[in-house]
Amino acid sequence: xNQLIHKQENKTxxxxxxxxxQYLTFRAGNENLAISILDVKEIIEINxxxxxxxxxxxxxxxxxxxxxxxxxxxxxxxLGRQSSEITKRSCIVxxxxxxxxxxxxxxxxxxxxxxxxxxxxxNIMPPPDFGADIRTDFIQSMGRVGDEFIILLNIxxxxxxxxxxxxxxxxxYEGGNTNKETSFTALN
Amino acid sequence: MSDMNPALExxxxxxxxxxxxxxxxxxxxxxxxxxxxxxxxxxxxxHTIKGSSGLFGFDDVVAFTHExxxxxxxxxxxxxxxxxxxxxxxxxxxxHTAQLIQHVLFNEGEPLPEAxxxxxxxxxxxxxxxxxxxxxxxxxxxKADHFEVDPNTSNSSDxxxxxxxxxxxxxxxxxxxxxxxxxxxTLGKIIEVIITMPAxxxxxxxxxxxxxxxxxxxxNSSADKKTIExxxxxxxxxxxxxxxxxxxxxxxxxxxxxxxxxxQVKRLGEMLVEIGALTEKEVANTLHEQREDDxxxxxxxxxxxxxKNILQQPVIEQAxxxxxxxxxxxxxxSNYIRVDAAKLGYLINLVGELVISGAAMRLMxxxxxxxxxxxxxxxxxxxxxxxxxxxxQLRMVQIGExxxxxxxxxxxxxxxxxKQIQLQITGGESELDKTVVxxxxxxxxxxxxxxxxxxxxxxxxxxRAGKPEKGTIQLNAYHDSGRIVIQISxxxxxxxxxxxxxxxxxxxLIKPDQVLSKxxxxxxxxxxxxxxxxxxxxxxxxxxxxxxxxxxxEALRGSVSVDSELGQGTSVTIHxxxxxxxxxGFMVEAQQERYIIPLSMVEECVEMNSDEWQIDDVxxxxxxxxxxxxxxxxxxxxxxxxKHTRTQRESLVVVRFGEAKAxxxxxxxxxxxxxxxxxxxxxxxxxxxxxxxxxxxxxxxxLILDVQGLIHHAKKRANPALALLSGV
Numbered sequence: 031x032n033q034l035i036h037k038q039e040n041k042t043x044x045x046x047x048x049x050x051x052q053y054l055t056f057r058a059g060n061e062n063l064a065i066s067i068l069d070v071k072e073i074i075e076i077n078x079x080x081x082x083x084x085x086x087x088x089x090x091x092x093x094x095x096x097x098x099x100x101x102x103x104x105x106x107x108x109l110g111r112q113s114s115e116i117t118k119r120s121c122i123v124x125x126x127x128x129x130x131x132x133x134x135x136x137x138x139x140x141x142x143x144x145x146x147x148x149x150x151x152x153n154i155m156p157p158p159d160f161g162a163d164i165r166t167d168f169i170q171s172m173g174r175v176g177d178e179f180i181i182l183l184n185i186x187x188x189x190x191x192x193x194x195x196x197x198x199x200x201x202x203y204e205g206g207n208t209n210k211e212t213s214f215t216a217l218n
Numbered sequence: 219m220s221d222m223n224p225a226l227e228x229x230x231x232x233x234x235x236x237x238x239x240x241x242x243x244x245x246x247x248x249x250x251x252x253x254x255x256x257x258x259x260x261x262x263x264x265h266t267i268k269g270s271s272g273l274f275g276f277d278d279v280v281a282f283t284h285e286x287x288x289x290x291x292x293x294x295x296x297x298x299x300x301x302x303x304x305x306x307x308x309x310x311x312x313x314h315t316a317q318l319i320q321h322v323l324f325n326e327g328e329p330l331p332e333a334x335x336x337x338x339x340x341x342x343x344x345x346x347x348x349x350x351x352x353x354x355x356x357x358x359x360x361k362a363d364h365f366e367v368d369p370n371t372s373n374s375s376d377x378x379x380x381x382x383x384x385x386x387x388x389x390x391x392x393x394x395x396x397x398x399x400x401x402x403x404t405l406g407k408i409i410e411v412i413i414t415m416p417a418x419x420x421x422x423x424x425x426x427x428x429x430x431x432x433x434x435x436x437x438n439s440s441a442d443k444k445t446i447e448x449x450x451x452x453x454x455x456x457x458x459x460x461x462x463x464x465x466x467x468x469x470x471x472x473x474x475x476x477x478x479x480x481x482q483v484k485r486l487g488e489m490l491v492e493i494g495a496l497t498e499k500e501v502a503n504t505l506h507e508q509r510e511d512d513x514x515x516x517x518x519x520x521x522x523x524x525x526k527n528i529l530q531q532p533v534i535e536q537a538x539x540x541x542x543x544x545x546x547x548x549x550x551x552s553n554y555i556r557v558d559a560a561k562l563g564y565l566i567n568l569v570g571e572l573v574i575s576g577a578a579m580r581l582m583x584x585x586x587x588x589x590x591x592x593x594x595x596x597x598x599x600x601x602x603x604x605x606x607x608x609x610x611q612l613r614m615v616q617i618g619e620x621x622x623x624x625x626x627x628x629x630x631x632x633x634x635x636x637k638q639i640q641l642q643i644t645g646g647e648s649e650l651d652k653t654v655v656x657x658x659x660x661x662x663x664x665x666x667x668x669x670x671x672x673x674x675x676x677x678x679x680x681x682r683a684g685k686p687e688k689g690t691i692q693l694n695a696y697h698d699s700g701r702i703v704i705q706i707s708x709x710x711x712x713x714x715x716x717x718x719x720x721x722x723x724x725x726x727l728i729k730p731d732q733v734l735s736k737x738x739x740x741x742x743x744x745x746x747x748x749x750x751x752x753x754x755x756x757x758x759x760x761x762x763x764x765x766x767x768x769x770x771x772e773a774l775r776g777s778v779s780v781d782s783e784l785g786q787g788t789s790v791t792i793h794x795x796x797x798x799x800x801x802x803g804f805m806v807e808a809q810q811e812r813y814i815i816p817l818s819m820v821e822e823c824v825e826m827n828s829d830e831w832q833i834d835d836v837x838x839x840x841x842x843x844x845x846x847x848x849x850x851x852x853x854x855x856x857x858x859x860x861k862h863t864r865t866q867r868e869s870l871v872v873v874r875f876g877e878a879k880a881x882x883x884x885x886x887x888x889x890x891x892x893x894x895x896x897x898x899x900x901x902x903x904x905x906x907x908x909x910x911x912x913x914x915x916x917x918x919x920x921l922i923l924d925v926q927g928l929i930h931h932a933k934k935r936a937n938p939a940l941a942l943l944s945g946v
Binding site: 077078080081082083084085089091092093094097098099100101129130132134136191194195196 | 571574811855856857896897898899900901902903904905906907908911913917918919920921931
């Protein structure tokens with residue numbers, strides 16, 4: 031769905047080349063990253079995160095968002111880096127992802143939220159084919175801001191429910207007791 | 219004939235309705251073969267169709283429905299038993315009748331096509347067990363335009379007296395008085411017919427198309443009043459009809475009145491209709507008249523009925539007496555309100571929030587030590603608890619309705635497979651949440667179909683095995699420690715452990731040298747890709763199904779297990795929570811995280827103390843009063859890569875699920891609380907051992923343990939070779 035919408039947007043933007051798009055920039059694992067402002071539902075401070083056992087590192091836990099239980103993903107860990115330390119500047123960015131035509135609200139733990147940037151369409155480049163240490167399918171495009179490039183994340187890939195919920199079992203066994211799971215995976 | 223068209227249209231509509239009602243009733247009979255209402259409704263359908271068809275001269279339909287009616291009458295009188303065979307024949311009869319009607323309506327006057335004729339004969343043979351007597355019965359011969367009056371039957375007092383006063387336009391509207399009277403003969407014997415012509419004008423004023431005839435018929439029949447009245451159903455607009463029951467019926471009616479159940483206060487008219495002394499039309503007409511002359515002396519219904527010669531005095535008296543008796547017995551009636559399910563859902567959500575904020579308030583009160591608020595707070599907690607229970611109760615429905623739906627499945631499928639199978643339902647009154655009921659339907663269908671297809675053998679095989687020819691599938695439900703248990707069992711051939719093992723090895727699910735217990739082997743059938751039937755049928759056997767069943771049930775926080783005896787049958791047991799919304803929970807703490815264990819599963823809590831119990835810390839079991847109890851240290855289990863500080867006093871929570879017990883070692887006990895279940899969402903749907911989450915009074919989230927899943931998971935970790943086995 032979202033991709034479809036993006037496609038449509040891209041088309042209209044071709045017509046108006048100078049149109050600006052807004053991105054929320056934040057830091058996770060010593061890296062400057064951004065997502066389209068349209069994907070962001072809300073940004074909240076961190077209260078208590080309840081740990082969910084038997085899940086991989088990047089599933090940080092669940093929080094109570096006005097009576098609803100919302101999972102929180104540690105973005106840094108998800109991108110293959112260290113898991114984040116919670117500091118004063120840590121925030122949870124709430125985004126909505128589609129899964130089987132259902133919308134699921136997810137929290138994304140980041141080290142700090144910086145600003146909202148306007149990047150002209152002309153300054154947005156396709157992602158590099160290789161070289162980046164983030165999985166290429168996570169990167170939607172690269173945005174040039176001044177002299178620097180900033181990675182614009184494809185939120186539906188980074189927070190793909192399908193992938194997150196499947197990887198879990200495997201990751202658990204990799205992270206957990208390493209001596210016994212081989213036969214289990216073989217059975218699967 | 220164009221004048222007849224509106225009448226034919228009514229006829230066709232009526233037949234449609236009747237046949238639909240008949241099908242419903244037939245299917246209802248599968249569940250309750252003795253249901254008199256259903257039998258009556260089927261009989262009524264056939265009977266009315268026969269009657270109406272007779273009026274239009276559709277002899278083929280009359281002939282056929284007559285046979286069906288005869289059989290049904292015997293059923294009604296208890297001379298013939300309703301069995302699956304008869305029901306299926308009657309279903310076919312229903313379809314056949316529909317075809318016949320279609321034929322006569324659209325190909326008027328043409329003879330029946332060959333195919334329909336043959337079907338006709340075949341069905342009659344199946345119905346009666348004997349070929350139909352040569353040619354069409356009764357009506358054919360009575361086609362002659364005269365009818366015999368038997369002068370020998372002379373005790374006229376014991377006859378129905380039917381007065382028919384046709385209106386002028388009767389003939390013009392397509393009514394043929396003769397056809398009614400001819401048809402009446404199929405119900406009994408016409409003793410005497412007196413024709414009067416009170417309104418006959420002089421011959422020169424006579425209009426040939428007007429009807430001037432009135433009939434008074436003495437009629438001897440065992441049919442009831444409604445049946446007789448139905449004969450004239452099509453004429454009611456063009457004819458004043460009065461039917462006075464014979465004197466012998468009086469006693470019968472009085473008797474029936476005395477036997478009426480005393481569960482409801484009924485109006486006089488209703489009671490008389492129920493016992494058959496009056497028909498609804500008569501009541502409606504009389505009441506209408508009563509309303510019209512609203513002068514001072516509006517007479518009560520009973521008096522009017524006697525006056526109009528519809529009923530005899532003693533019957534009315536008895537009815538009035540009965541009415542009074544019932545009135546005294548019952549003062550209140552039960553009331554139902556239909557409510558939108560969404561509204562109920564909203565209410566329950568609100569109650570959930572109320573429970574959470576109630577807990578928050580409790581927390582505040584305790585924190586600030588306000589003793590005078592304490593009392594108020596306690597009272598409110600109790601009220602909230604009551605509201606919660608009541609709100610949840612609102613959504614409880616009996617599982618019986620879900621069960622009875624399988625009657626048709628069993629009926630159809632067993633016919634299709636050429637097997638004889640009956641479905642027995644017990645415990646249909648057990649209640650559970652409507653949302654659970656809706657979701658259990660699919661898994662149940664799978665399991666029932668499995669039993670039908672794989673479980674029950676063909677009749678020949680069964681006889682050879684020394685079992686009754688007819689297989690039985692049982693659906694049973696009962697409550698057990700806060701959960702509902704649903705069992706689907708059959709007396710079929712059972713599961714063959716050797717074949718399951720062979721198949722599982724072939725599919726690579728287990729290793730050839732693995733030694734498995736019986737229950738472990740049976741649990742293998744819930745694994746994807748394992749189906750022991752060599753050839754797939756269109757019902758089951760493709761090896762999808764059982765694993766889906768298991769997944770669906772586990773999604774409801776339930777569990778499923780199977781037991782079987784080769785050659786004796788299979789029994790699948792499903793445990794389900796009663797509700798998906800709010801439960802009584804027991805809160806524990808391990809490694810600074812709080813967890814909720816469903817209270818219904820908690821057996822006891824003891825101190826984890828090696829002075830008292832013999833504890834084996836390597837094998838993880840404790841000798842609890844002579845019982846070996848395996849235990850799980852929750853903190854270690856959940857965070858096995860972190861360093862732990864053991865608190866001085868640990869507790870052991872003993873949980874029970876089904877037959878088995880296990881222990882959880884926790885750091886702290888926080889006691890009971892009301893737990894509003896919040897779903898964890900798609901992200902965690904593959905997570906074993908955690909059933910959901912809840913929001914605590916403090917605003918923090920606590921996880922709800924899925925005890926069974928957790929134990930299963932622990933087994934997996936401890937012994938991956940047994941990873942498949944969910945049996946305990």
